[in-house]
Amino acid sequence: MGIETEYGISVPGHPHVNAMATSSQVVLAYNGIAVGDRRGRARWDFDDEHPLRDARGYDLSRAEADPTQLTDEDLGLANLILTNGARLYVDHAHPEYSSPEVTNPRDAVLWDRAGQEIMAEAAAAATRDGPFTIQLYKNNTDNKGASYGTHENYLMRRGTPFSSIVRDLTPFFVTRQVFTGAGRVGLGQDGRGQGFQLSQRADFFEVEVGLETTLKRPIINTRDEPHADPERYRRLHVIVGDANLCEAATYLKMGTTSLVLALIEAEALGDDLTLADPVREMHEVSHDPTLSHRLRLRDGRAMTALEIQRAYLDAAARLVEAQAVPGTDPQTADVLARWAAVLDDLGEDPRRAADRVDWVAKLGLLEGYRRRDGLDWGAARLELVDLQYSDLRPDRGLAARLEAGGRLERLTSAEEVAHAKVHPPVDTRAYFRGECLRRYGDAVAAASWDSVIFDIPGHDALQRVPTLEPVRGTRDHVGHLLDSSATAAELLDALRER
Amino acid sequence: MSTQGSESQRHVSRAEDEEIEVAAPQARESRDELDADVDAILDEIDEVLEENAEDFVKSFVQKGGQ
Numbered sequence: 289m290g291i292e293t294e295y296g297i298s299v300p301g302h303p304h305v306n307a308m309a310t311s312s313q314v315v316l317a318y319n320g321i322a323v324g325d326r327r328g329r330a331r332w333d334f335d336d337e338h339p340l341r342d343a344r345g346y347d348l349s350r351a352e353a354d355p356t357q358l359t360d361e362d363l364g365l366a367n368l369i370l371t372n373g374a375r376l377y378v379d380h381a382h383p384e385y386s387s388p389e390v391t392n393p394r395d396a397v398l399w400d401r402a403g404q405e406i407m408a409e410a411a412a413a414a415t416r417d418g419p420f421t422i423q424l425y426k427n428n429t430d431n432k433g434a435s436y437g438t439h440e441n442y443l444m445r446r447g448t449p450f451s452s453i454v455r456d457l458t459p460f461f462v463t464r465q466v467f468t469g470a471g472r473v474g475l476g477q478d479g480r481g482q483g484f485q486l487s488q489r490a491d492f493f494e495v496e497v498g499l500e501t502t503l504k505r506p507i508i509n510t511r512d513e514p515h516a517d518p519e520r521y522r523r524l525h526v527i528v529g530d531a532n533l534c535e536a537a538t539y540l541k542m543g544t545t546s547l548v549l550a551l552i553e554a555e556a557l558g559d560d561l562t563l564a565d566p567v568r569e570m571h572e573v574s575h576d577p578t579l580s581h582r583l584r585l586r587d588g589r590a591m592t593a594l595e596i597q598r599a600y601l602d603a604a605a606r607l608v609e610a611q612a613v614p615g616t617d618p619q620t621a622d623v624l625a626r627w628a629a630v631l632d633d634l635g636e637d638p639r640r641a642a643d644r645v646d647w648v649a650k651l652g653l654l655e656g657y658r659r660r661d662g663l664d665w666g667a668a669r670l671e672l673v674d675l676q677y678s679d680l681r682p683d684r685g686l687a688a689r690l691e692a693g694g695r696l697e698r699l700t701s702a703e704e705v706a707h708a709k710v711h712p713p714v715d716t717r718a719y720f721r722g723e724c725l726r727r728y729g730d731a732v733a734a735a736s737w738d739s740v741i742f743d744i745p746g747h748d749a750l751q752r753v754p755t756l757e758p759v760r761g762t763r764d765h766v767g768h769l770l771d772s773s774a775t776a777a778e779l780l781d782a783l784r785e786r
Numbered sequence: 787m788s789t790q791g792s793e794s795q796r797h798v799s800r801a802e803d804e805e806i807e808v809a810a811p812q813a814r815e816s817r818d819e820l821d822a823d824v825d826a827i828l829d830e831i832d833e834v835l836e837e838n839a840e841d842f843v844k845s846f847v848q849k850g851g852q
Contacts, residue, residue, distance in 0.1 A: 294851040294852060296846070296848055297848070298845075298846050300836075300842065300845065301845075303845040303847055307848070307849055379851065379852065380849060380850065380851040380852060381848075381849035381851070382848070382849070382851045425846075429848075430846055430847055430848035431843070431846075432847055432848075433850075434847070434848045434849060434850040434851075435850060435851065436848060436849075436850065436851025436852065437851055437852040439852065501852040502850060502851070502852055503850075527852065652824060653824075653827065653828070653831065655824075656821075656824035656825065656827070656828050657828060659821065660825060660828060667839075668839040668840040668843050668844075669835070669839040671839070671843045672835060672836060672839040672842055672843050673831070673835070675842075675843060675846060676834075676835060676836060683834065684834050684836075686831055686834075689830065689831065689834065690827070693827070693830075695827070
């Protein structure tokens with residue numbers, strides 16, 4: 289699994305500065321931080337990018353596609369591969385960090401947090417070295433009609449029918465906002481409606497299923513670009529999520545979604561929770577901070593978002609129990625316990641979840657301002673609190689301040705994050721990619737999710753090492769090989785002999 | 787949402803009135819404590835909020851992304 293985040297970018301006092309240029313400055317500034325480190329030299333390898341391939345079994349022609357869907361064209365924008373296996377680049381006028389592949393939600397949190405700190409450092413460096421103050425925000429809308437994404441990716445077995453994914457995942461996505469929502473001041477895509485809602489993203493979803501990510505956004509995205517062996521795997525590309533500032537919320541989001549995907553693969557949900565009108569309910573759930581709205585199911589039942597989440601939780605708990613091998617995977621048990629606790633707390637009084645759920649923490653601040661200063665929901669200061677909650681600067685970001693004051697639960701340590709900024713996870717192919725960059729950076733000409741391409745002195749042709757199997761290239765698998773290869777040429781010789 | 791606690795207390799039946807009379811001052815006290823706690827955070831946040839909220843949020847304009 290992994291998380292890709294497009295960050296909001298702002299140059300206060302200079303609103304008309306070209307955002308692609310400033311985003312590039314941010315990315316390149318990070319490259320400049322590590323003097324003498326050649327990681328930024330390797331270019332992205334676009335050979336295996338298929339953004340127009342649809343999971344329903346066909347390709348959209350390039351002529352039919354909206355220009356924003358053509359994400360596989362190298363426009364010469366800044367594009368780095370980091371030694372931690374991540375990709376740091378410019379996408380659609382936003383700086384983006386795509387985390388390395390990880391195997392569990394705890395690691396997803398760690399490398400997401402590493403990305404957040406990399407971005408914060410990069411913006412500070414770009415500000416120091418450039419003509420403007422550049423500020424970054426880990427949010428998903430400008431409240432004027434534009435949205436940018438925080439996408440989750442999950443590896444799934446190819447054999448799982450896509451129709452089951454759509455049926456059983458949609459009600460989960462519509463209702464998980466109760467603990468994944470980052471909170472937003474303003475209703476509607478342009479935010480003109482007065483009020484507060486749970487999610488930054490909900491109002492931008494207009495259809496149930498589709499290939500698009502930049503317009504007519506679908507609850508279930510069908511982009512079929514596995515970045516892996518397509519016979520065996522699909523990459524489920526999830527675009528409904530908010531960017532979370534609270535680590536516990538990211539952990540719950542990744543953990544619960546993984547469990548629901550396991551349910552779907554095992555065909556073990558045991559109930560058809562299909563909603564009568566998923567798109568409308570996505571908005572309704574988001575617009576109801578009391579969590580009392582009842583969603584209409586296609587079979588006539590009416591359930592609250594918490595009740596639907598409870599149905600998923602109970603099914604997941606049954607599945608885990610049925611498959612349980614004693615002593616395995618304490619993290620799964622932890623996710624189940626936290627999922628139950630957050631649903632209990634939200635049901636009793638949402639404020640009890642203020643230390644784990646971003647929208648609750650944000651709403652607490654906003655209600656405080658409303659009470660103390662008599663502000664109504666249209667007040668600019670409330671919109672500012674919403675925006676500045678996601679400011680990446682540790683001294684100015686409100687979520688950062690809450691976390692520093694012990695009011696938002698933190699799962700990682702500063703030491704772990706510092707390590708994850710430069711080192712890859714050890715149990716996926718990101719290990720091979722990141723370590724090749726770190727050890728043989730000069731000899732790496734390009735890389736992508738599923739390849740590392742070497743330019744070896746004395747060889748005319750570039751040598752491409754495919755990494756199509758996401759769980760190979762781990763430290764267990766290639767650590768010894770890397771340790772015994774002083775140069776990239778030796779590594780390639782050793783790989784040829786295997 | 788902030789009124790939820792007091793509403794649920796108002797809705798209980800007559801038979802439980804006595805209990806509520808005992809409980810109400812405590813609830814008010816903890817509400818005051820809660821408000822004081824939030825006010826302390828707000829004071830801290832006041833120090834770091836961008837100046838001129840209206841201009842700042844107005845000029846935060848993004849290009850759409852994925």
